[in-house]
Each structure stands twice: as C-alpha cells, then as structure tokens.
C-alpha cells in the first residue's frame with residue numbers, strides 16, 4: 001500500500017502514477033489473448049478443450065453443457081435461507097431493471113414527416129459468469145435478469161469450472177433467471193467461442209459480464225465482431241471517508257474489493273491522518289481473518305493507496321480523475337460530495353451503504369466499468385441487450401417541404417443519383 005498526502009511536494013506526480021496504473025491488461029495479456037482468440041476461431045472446440053485443460057485443469061468429455069434439468073435440481077436442493085436470499089436478490093434486480101425499459105417513439109413533426117424509433121432485443125446474448133478464483137452466482141443474476149427483461153430470445157452462460165468443480169448456486173441462479181444454455185468454459189477462450197461460434201456453441205450477438213484481465217481484454221478485442229456491454233475487469237473501490245467512521249468498517253470495505261483479484265484496487269481518501277493510520281492498521285488485522293487473505297494481500301500491497309487531504313472538498317476532483325468502478329462516500333452529508341462526482345461506475349452514499357450491498361441485493365447492476373472507463377461507460381443495463389431502429393415516412397406534401405433542401409445538399413456533395421431520387425418524386 002502506498003500512502004500519499006495531497007500537500008506533499010511530488011503529490012501530483014505520485015497521484016498521476018496511481019491514475020495511470022495499468023493493472024488490468026498489459027502488453028503480454030493483450031498478446032496472449034489475441035493468440036487465444038485466433039486459435040479458437042481456427043480450431044473451435046478442440047482449442048476450447050485445450051485451453052480448458054490448461055487453465056482450468058479440467059478435461060472436457062461429454063459434459064461441456066450443463067443440462068437444464070441439473071440446474072433445476074440444484075435450485076430445488078437449495079438450503080431455504082440461500083434460496084430466499086437468491087430470490088430476494090433476483091426480485092430486486094428485476095424491479096430495478098424493469099424500470100430501465102425504453103419507450104418506442106412515433107410522432108409527426110411540424111413539416112408533416114412521420115418519425116420514430118423502435119427498440120428491439122438482440123436475438124442471442126452471451127453472459128460471462130466469472131469462476132476462476134471465486135464462483136459468482138450474483139453475477140449470473142446481474143447478467144441474465146436484464147437480458148430477460150429486455151426480451152432476449154437465447155441466453156447463453158459460459159463459466160469456468162476449475163478442476164471440474166461446478167458451483168451449485170451458479171446452476172440454481174441459472175434456473176431461477178431462465179438461462180437457456182450453460183457451458184463449462186471460461187477465460188478469453190469462452191469469449192471467443194461466444195463471438196465466433198464453435199461446433200458446439202452457436203455464436204451470440206452481444207457478450208456481457210465481468211471477468212479478470214484476460215476476459216476483459218478478450219471482450220475489448222472482439223468488439224465489432226459482437227456487441228459488448230463495456231469492459232468490466234478487476235474490481236475497484238474508492239472510499240471517501242471522514243474521521244468519524246469506524247476504521248474497521250472502512251478496512252472491511254476496502255478489502256471487500258481487494259479480495260476479488262490480485263489486480264483489484266482499493267483506495268481510501270480521508271481528511272484525517274490519525275484515521276488513515278487506524279484504517280491501515282485495521283486492514284492488517286482484517287486481512288489476517290480472511291480465507292481470501294492471499295489475494296487481498298497481493299492487491300492491497302501492490303495497488304492499495306491511502307490519500308490524506310487537507311479537506312474532503314479535494315476528494316471529488318481526485319475521484320473524477322480515478323473514475324473508479326465503485327465510490328463510497330462515508331460522511332454525514334454524502335450529497336455534498338456526491339454533487340461533485342462526475343465519473344464513477346456506482347456511488348454508495350452514507351455510512352451504512354457498504355459497496356457489498358450493491359454486489360448482491362440492492363438492485364442496480366454490479367457489472368460496472370473498470371480501469372477509468374467510467375469516464376465514458378456505464379454499468380450493465382437492459383439497454384445493452386437492445387438496439388434501436390429508427391423509421392421515417394414522408395408524404396407527398398412533406399416531401400415538398402423538406403425535399404428541396406436534401407437536393408441542395410446532395411448536389412453539394414456531388415452525389416447526383418441521390419439528388420435525382422428526390423427530384424423525380426418532386427417532379428422537378
């Protein structure tokens with residue numbers, strides 16, 4: 001962990017280095033991913049099986065696809081408390097995303113031209129559910145429920161099953177969310193299979209979901225062959241906290257994201273130096289209690305940052321430069337700082353809103369842009385599974401009103417056939 005003070009000489013340079021920290025994807029990852037994508041495109045299922053053996057330690061036999069029946073059985077066998085938790089999460093995620101459904105437009109403008117747009121779902125969506133270091137039934141719900149709400153016809157999940165171990169809660173979530181296909185493949189190779197198709201897996205139109213550096217880079221490289229939601233890579237949290245917080249709570253919040261991945265990042269901004277010390281000590285005490293200590297330790301040591309500022313008024317500008325996936329504001333009046341936050345995947349307001357509540361049950365999507373992409377991207381939504389087709393209808397009268405201007409522009413562009421197609425109808 002590195003500790004900075006905004007008053008120190010050299011802070012601007014040190015902070016710039018934090019902002020440009022390339023945790024997610026370096027040249028090696030990009031090169032390895034492009035080789036994997038090319039190989040899956042060329043060799044299909046054989047390449048998928050090879051990479052699954054290499055990275056997941058699992059030999060695919062006749063068990064590539066998990067039958068719907070197995071998912072239903074996993075759901076039926078759930079412990080009642082876990083089943084209720086999954087159902088609560090699903091209900092809340094569904095309600096939040098139903099409110100995102102866009103409305104078609106159809107109207108006649110002042111010139112008498114009928115104009116509008118129709119929203120339609122994609123035919124097939126590939127939903128990446130991470131599974132390398134942890135299993136993510138919550139990410140299955142976060143992917144599949146918006147896709148269902150959008151009206152996608154075919155929902156295809158890919159998820160790695162390291163050493164062949166299948167997480168039953170992921171299967172139960174697939175049943176609950178109405179997923180059509182579950183394939184036991186992960187990593188860049190799974191993204192390639194979804195984009196190009198293989199002998200077994202038919203291609204999809206859009207790929208969504210989070211993953212580690214290889215998954216995120218594969219989606220980035222394949223954009224254009226398929227649609228993607230955004231690049232949702234290793235998790236990040238920025239906590240802005242005054243000295244009135246319990247240091248243990250804040251330490252736990254920082255570690256909640258550090259434990260995802262050695263490439264994850266947790267940052268604290270505070271205006272209280274003694275509180276910064278207390279949080280640093282609490283992180284050490286909390287890490288010792290975690291079964292995920294090794295990953296959390298690697299992330300905190302390599303990418304953790306504590307920044308002490310003179311006043312929290314400095315925090316929004318720093319937060320906007322970081323454009324973090326998650327921003328927690330733990331103060332009495334979080335709205336005051338929230339007003340200045342322009343770039344963040346999701347913001348958690350107040351001392352009783354830990355980021356982890358958003359990971360599971362709050363309702364907004366936890367698939368969020370990382371690596372400063374919140375400057376231009378948003379969290380996964382129903383709209384990522386839909387596209388808009390515009391339409392127009394021009395009557396003889398309204399062609400008379402707007403047609404001559406189009407003819408003038410076509411002639412100015414030197415495109416005579418364009419001009420004629422309008423002029424002939426105008427009888428010119």
Ligand SMILES: NC(=O)c1ccc[n+]([C@@H]2O[C@H](COP(=O)([O-])OP(=O)(O)OC[C@H]3O[C@@H](n4cnc5c(N)ncnc54)[C@H](O)[C@@H]3O)[C@@H](O)[C@H]2O)c1
Pocket residue numbers: 032055056129130131132133134139160186187188189210211212213214215232233234235260261264325366367368369370
């Ligand atoms: N941004 C978000 O919205 C969000 C949400 C949830 C999780 N996450 C992130 O998802 C990630 C989950 O990562 P994970 O590793 O547990 O699961 P994962 O499924 O994303 O990755 C596992 C796969 O990575 C591939 N891989 C691992 N090492 C490789 C190597 N050296 N070369 C090529 N491929 C390799 C393997 O194919 C393996 O199957 C974490 O980074 C977590 O922070 C992000």
Ligand SMILES: N[C@H](CO)Cc1c[nH]c[nH+]1
Pocket residue numbers: 136138139234235236257325359366367368
């Ligand atoms: N924090 C992750 C997004 O960065 C989502 C998640 C799923 N399960 C636990 N956490």
Ligand SMILES: [Zn+2]
Pocket residue numbers: 235256257260356359
């Ligand atoms: Zn999380």
